[in-house]
Amino acid sequence: MASDVAALALLLEPPPPGTTLNDKDASHICRRSASDLSYNDFYWQYMHNNWPVIITDVSNNWECRNWIRSGSATPDDKDDEANANINTAHTNINFDYLKSRIGDCLVPVADCNAKYFNSHAKIELRFYDFLARWRRSMLQKEHEQELNSNVIEKAMALNNLYLKDWHLAAQLPAYEFYSVPKYFASDWLNEQLVALKRDDYRFVYMGPRNSWTSYHADVFGSYSWSTNIVGRKKWLIMPPGEETKLADRLGNLPFKIDEELLAEQKVRFFTINQSANEAVFVPSGWFHQVWNETDTISVNHNWFNACNVPLVWRNLQTNMQAVRKEIADCSQMENFEAHCQTMLRASFGINYLDFIDLLEFIAARRLTALEHFTMGNKNSLLLFDRYTMNEYHLRYDLARLRQLLGHILEDETVRRSTSSELYNRCESLLQRLKQCPDMALPAEI
Numbered sequence: 001m002a003s004d005v006a007a008l009a010l011l012l013e014p015p016p017p018g019t020t021l022n023d024k025d026a027s028h029i030c031r032r033s034a035s036d037l038s039y040n041d042f043y044w045q046y047m048h049n050n051w052p053v054i055i056t057d058v059s060n061n062w063e064c065r066n067w068i069r070s071g072s073a074t075p076d077d078k079d080d081e082a083n084a085n086i087n088t089a090h091t092n093i094n095f096d097y098l099k100s101r102i103g104d105c106l107v108p109v110a111d112c113n114a115k116y117f118n119s120h121a122k123i124e125l126r127f128y129d130f131l132a133r134w135r136r137s138m139l140q141k142e143h144e145q146e147l148n149s150n151v152i153e154k155a156m157a158l159n160n161l162y163l164k165d166w167h168l169a170a171q172l173p174a175y176e177f178y179s180v181p182k183y184f185a186s187d188w189l190n191e192q193l194v195a196l197k198r199d200d201y202r203f204v205y206m207g208p209r210n211s212w213t214s215y216h217a218d219v220f221g222s223y224s225w226s227t228n229i230v231g232r233k234k235w236l237i238m239p240p241g242e243e244t245k246l247a248d249r250l251g252n253l254p255f256k257i258d259e260e261l262l263a264e265q266k267v268r269f270f271t272i273n274q275s276a277n278e279a280v281f282v283p284s285g286w287f288h289q290v291w292n293e294t295d296t297i298s299v300n301h302n303w304f305n306a307c308n309v310p311l312v313w314r315n316l317q318t319n320m321q322a323v324r325k326e327i328a329d330c331s332q333m334e335n336f337e338a339h340c341q342t343m344l345r346a347s348f349g350i351n352y353l354d355f356i357d358l359l360e361f362i363a364a365r366r367l368t369a370l371e372h373f374t375m376g377n378k379n380s381l382l383l384f385d386r387y388t389m390n391e392y393h394l395r396y397d398l399a400r401l402r403q404l405l406g407h408i409l410e411d412e413t414v415r416r417s418t419s420s421e422l423y424n425r426c427e428s429l430l431q432r433l434k435q436c437p438d439m440a441l442p443a444e445i
C-alpha cells in the first residue's frame with residue numbers, strides 16, 4: 001500500500017442481540033451489496049454463523065477488470081435468461097492484455113475430462129499455451145455451434161482444460177490485480193503464509209464454459225471466497241452433515257453430483273448462480289460442486305480465523321486419530337509420535353507443530369499491536385497491506401486463541417508428551433495469552 005493511503009479499519013463490535021441464525025435465515029442464501037453490508041454484519045451474521053452469502057459489487061476497482069476488453073459487455077452485466085446458453089466471453093477476454101502483464105510461466109491445469117482418484121487429473125502448461133488452447137477451443141465451439149449441436153458436445157469432450165489453484169498473487173507480488181474485500185481480511189492462514197513467503201491459499205481460476213470442479217469441501221475445513229471477474233458459475237452447495245447421505249457403504253463420497261442425485265437421496269442443498277463482480281462466501285465444511293457456465297475467470301482464497309479455527313482444530317484432531325489408527329501396529333516403534341506428525345502433514349497438509357506455529361505467529365502480532373494501542377500509538381499491524389483491526393477485534397482474536405489453547409492442551413496427543421516441544425509451546429503461549437484481560441465469547445461453531 002502506498003504510504004499516503006490511509007488504512008481501512010476493520011470495525012468489529014460485540015455481537016448484536018439475535019446473532020444466532022433463525023429458521024428463516026437458514027432457509028435461503030442472500031445476495032447482499034458491498035455498498036450496504038458492514039464488516040461487523042458480515043462477521044456475525046455469516047462468518048460466525050457459518051452461513052453462505054453472495055456479496056455483489058465487490059470488485060469494482062480491481063485492476064484485473066482490464067483482463068476484459070473495454071467496450072464489450074461490462075463484467076457485472078447479468079446475462080438474461082434468453083442469453084443463458086450463449087457464451088460470449090471470448091469477445092470479452094483480453095488475451096493480449098493478459099499476455100502483456102503476465103509472463104509465460106508454468107501454470108497448473110486440471111483436465112476436466114480425466115478423473116484421477118477423487119479429483120481431476122492435473123498437468124502443467126505454459127500460460128501462453130493455455131491461453132492459445134482456450135482461445136482455439138472457444139472459436140471451435142462457436143464455429144461448431146453454427147453447424148450442429150451434437151458436434152459441439154464432441155468438441156467440448158476433446159478439450160476441457162481448467163487453469164486452477166494458480167498462485168498468481170504470490171508469483172507476481174508487485175502486480176496488484178485485485179484487493180481483498182474487507183469481509184475476508186481477517187485471514188490467519190494467508191497472514192502467516194504470505195509474511196513468511198510460503199505457499200499460500202490465494203488463487204486465480206480461468207476456465208472455459210463447461211469446465212468444473214468436482215464435489216468437495218475445502219482444505220482443512222477452511223472458508224473460501226470466490227469472486228468472478230468475468231463469466232458465470234453455478235454452485236450446488238449443502239450444509240455440513242448433508243454429505244453423509246451421499247456416502248457409500250465404505251463412507252466414500254461421490255466424485256460428482258447433480259440435482260437428480262441430491263433429490264433422490266433427499267439431500268438439503270442450495271443452488272447459487274454467481275455472476276461477475278459477485279463474491280460467494282463458502283462456509284467451513286459445506287460440500288459443493290461448481291460449474292463454469294460460460295468462460296470464466298475468478299479469484300479465490302481459502303482461509304480461517306477466530307470464527308472457524310476451532311473447526312480446523314477438530315479436523316486436525318480427527319485426521320490425527322485416523323493416522324494413529326492406520327499405523328497402530330507400529331506404536332511401539334521409537335519416534336512413533338514424530339512419525340504420526342509426518343504422516344499427518346502428508347495427508348492433511350499441516351500437522352500439530354505447523355498449527356501451533358501459526359497460532360504463535362497470529363498471537364504475537366496481535367499482542368504487539370495491542371501493546372501499541374495501550375501506549376497510545378497507531379496500530380502497526382496491516383492485513384493485506386491495507387486493513388487494520390480495531391482494539392475489540394485484536395482482543396477478540398486473542399480471547400479465541402486462549403480458548404483454543406485450552407482445548408489443545410486437553411488433546412490426547414499433546415497430553416501424552418508433557419515434556420515435548422509441542423506441549424511446552426502450547427503451555428507457554430497459553431500463559432502469555434492469560435496476561436490479557438479475558439472476555440465473554442459467543443458459542444463456537
Ligand SMILES: O=C(O)CCC(=O)C(=O)O
Pocket residue numbers: 205212213218224225226233282288290291298300
Ligand atoms: O470455481 C471453482 O471451480 C471452484 C471453487 C471452489 O470450490 C471454492 O471456492 O471453494
